[in-house]
Amino acid sequence: MPLDPQAKAALDLRAGAPPIESLTPTQARAQFDAAPRLPGPDVAKVEDLRVPGDGVEVPVRVYTPSADGPVGALVWLHGGGWVLGSIETTDATCRALANEAGCIVVSVEYRLAPEAKFPLPLDDTFAATAWTVEHAAALGVDPGAVAVGGASAGGNLAAAVTLMARDRGGPALAHQLLVYPAVGSDDSSQSFRDNGEGYGLDRTTMDWYWRHYVRDDVDAANPLAAPLLAEDLSGLPPALIITAEYDPLRDDGEAYAGRLQRAGVETTCSRYDGMIHGFFSAGAPVDRTWDAIAEAAAALRAAFVKVKGIALDP
Numbered sequence: 001m002p003l004d005p006q007a008k009a010a011l012d013l014r015a016g017a018p019p020i021e022s023l024t025p026t027q028a029r030a031q032f033d034a035a036p037r038l039p040g041p042d043v044a045k046v047e048d049l050r051v052p053g054d055g056v057e058v059p060v061r062v063y064t065p066s067a068d069g070p071v072g073a074l075v076w077l078h079g080g081g082w083v084l085g086s087i088e089t090t091d092a093t094c095r096a097l098a099n100e101a102g103c104i105v106v107s108v109e110y111r112l113a114p115e116a117k118f119p120l121p122l123d124d125t126f127a128a129t130a131w132t133v134e135h136a137a138a139l140g141v142d143p144g145a146v147a148v149g150g151a152s153a154g155g156n157l158a159a160a161v162t163l164m165a166r167d168r169g170g171p172a173l174a175h176q177l178l179v180y181p182a183v184g185s186d187d188s189s190q191s192f193r194d195n196g197e198g199y200g201l202d203r204t205t206m207d208w209y210w211r212h213y214v215r216d217d218v219d220a221a222n223p224l225a226a227p228l229l230a231e232d233l234s235g236l237p238p239a240l241i242i243t244a245e246y247d248p249l250r251d252d253g254e255a256y257a258g259r260l261q262r263a264g265v266e267t268t269c270s271r272y273d274g275m276i277h278g279f280f281s282a283g284a285p286v287d288r289t290w291d292a293i294a295e296a297a298a299a300l301r302a303a304f305v306k307v308k309g310i311a312l313d314p
Contacts, residue, residue: 003199003246004274006286011200011276021208025083025114032084037283040092041099048087053127059109060128061087062139063098072103072174072304073141075129077150077157079278081182081209082113082121085153092282093151093293100297103304104141106132110157114212118225121213125157126164133171145307147175147237147300151280152201152249153209155181159227159256162236173237175303177296179280180243184252185210185226191251199246201277206248228256233263240268240299242292244275270295 013036020028045064050057065071074097078090087094087107098105110124129148136143150158155178162176187196187203196203214220223230241257243250250271257269272279272288279286282293 001245001273003276004286004288006288007246007274007276007279010279010284010286011198014200019202020084020205021202025112025212029084032080033086033089037089037092037281038285040095040282043095043098051128051131054123056111056124058124058128059087061091061094061107061109063094063105063107064140065098065102065104067102067140070140070142070145072101072145072147072300072307073106073132073136073139074101074103074177074300075106075108075125075132075146075148075158075161077108077110077125077148077154079150079152079154080112081206082118082153082156082213083209084112090151090281093280096282096293097297097300100293101300103300104139117215118213118219118222122157122160122164122224126161129161129165129173130171142304142307144172145174145304146171147177147303148173149175149177149179149296150181151179152277153182153213155179155253156183156227159183160224163224163227163230166235174307175300176237176239177299178239178241178253178256179292179296180247180249180277181241181253181256182206182209182249183226183228183256184249185220185229187248189248189251189255192248195246195248195250199248199276201248203248228252228259233260233265236260236263236265238266238303240270240296242280242296243269243271244277244279245271245273246275247277249277268299
C-alpha cells in the first residue's frame with residue numbers, strides 16, 4: 001500500500017537534519033536525544049536501579065503498573081543502532097507497554113558503541129535479563145513469566161539474548177518480542193534495495209551503525225551479532241516479530257520469523273503496511289503505533305497467561 005500519510009509527515013519532520021552517518025557518535029546522540037517526542041502515559045511506579053553486570057553496573061528503569069498478585073515482566077532493549085538511544089528516549093514506549101500488557105517493564109541502559117563494541121552491549125542486556133529472573137519475587141513477578149524484547153538494534157540484542165539463554169541453560173524466557181529487528185549482517189535483501197533511501201533508515205546509516213558495533217569480520221559473522229546467521233533456532237521462546245513495509249530491515253525480520261517457524265518455534269510475524277522504521281515508538285505521532293503496541297501487549301499477556309498465577313487481563 002502507499003506510504004501512510006502520518007508516516008510521511010513524520011519523515012517530513014526530519015527533513016533537513018544532517019544524515020547520522022555524517023556525524024560523530026557524540027553529535028549523532030545529541031541530535032537523536034533532542035528530537036521531539038510525545039510523553040508516555042502515567043504508570044503506578046517508576047524506579048531507576050543499577051544491576052550487576054560483567055565488571056560494570058548496568059542502569060535499568062523499572063516500570064510497575066497497577067496489579068494484584070504476581071505479574072509478568074518484559075526486559076526491553078531500546079533501538080538506536082547500538083550507538084544511540086537510552087532509557088530516556090524509550091520511556092514513552094515502556095510506559096505504554098507496561099500499562100497495555102499489565103506487566104513490569106525493565107528498560108536496560110546497555111553500553112553503547114563504538115566506545116563499547118560487540119559483545120559488551122549484549123553482555124549488559126544478558127546480565128539485566130538474568131537479574132530480572134533472579135529477582136522476580138522482589139519485583140512481584142512470576143519467575144517463569146519473563147520475556148525479552150526490543151526494537152531495531154534492541155530487537156537484535158533481544159534475539160541474541162534468547163540464543164545465549166538457550167545455550168547457557170538459562171534463564172528460561174517466556175516470550176521474545178522483536179520489533180523490526182536488525183538480525184542480519186548485510187544489505188542484500190529486496191527491502192534494502194527498495195527502501196534503503198528516503199524512509200528514515202538509509203542503507204548508508206545502517207552501514208555506519210554496523211561498523212561502529214562490530215570490531216571486525218569475525219564479529220560480523222557471529223550469530224550473537226547477527227542472529228539470522230545462527231545454524232540452529234530450535235528451543236527458543238515463542239516470538240512475535242513486527243515489521244514495517246517501508247523498512248530496509250523488513251525482509252531480514254521476516255526471514256528470521258520464517259526460520260523460527262521452521263525450527264518449531266511458535267512464531268507470529270506481523271507486517272504493518274504503509275509504515276516506516278521507528279513507527280513503534282509511543283512518541284511517534286502515528287495512529288498505527290498504538291495498534292502495534294496493542295498487538296505486542298496481547299502477545300505478552302497470552303505468553304504470561306500460560307504461567308500459573310498470571311491473569312490474562314491487565
